[in-house]
Amino acid sequence: MVEIDLDEETDRWQWRCPAGHRSWEPTNFHFWCQQCARTLDEKVEPEFAELRNVRTDETVPRDEVELVRGSDSYESLRGGKA
Template sequence: MGMLEKKTVRIECRSDRWRFVCPRGHRSWEPTNHHFWCASCARTDGVDGSFNELRDRKTGELHERERVRLVTPTGPYDRDLDGGTER
């Protein structure tokens, strides 16, 4: 039982979008190619819009992409990373 449970983030849920933010605190992130991209960061000079961790504003913890299960109303966002039937 050494497997850590993945943190489920419902990407189309307003409350999850307020809770889970990019490392700089923006809610304008999107999942892409097994990492994340933030439009607000990308518009800032000298800041890369790509990142690999979401910050949980409730706990302050950073969650790496491999430890996050992204779900949509129709199921997992990336089936190879987010597989399973959890909603």
């Protein structure tokens, strides 16, 4: 399980969408990228299932990512899974 602190820019920004953008957001069972959604390229999908760590080049599926805000889990803040 990989933990990403959404309040820590350096922690969050090392993770990118498949196109390399930092503007991703968690959704219920996948991720969504704002920059990909704005592109005119029909081949680019704004919804995706894995984040890529630019430091290690590791990819991690959504179900292996735990999102936290400071010391609280994202799940506890939202009352369920993100």
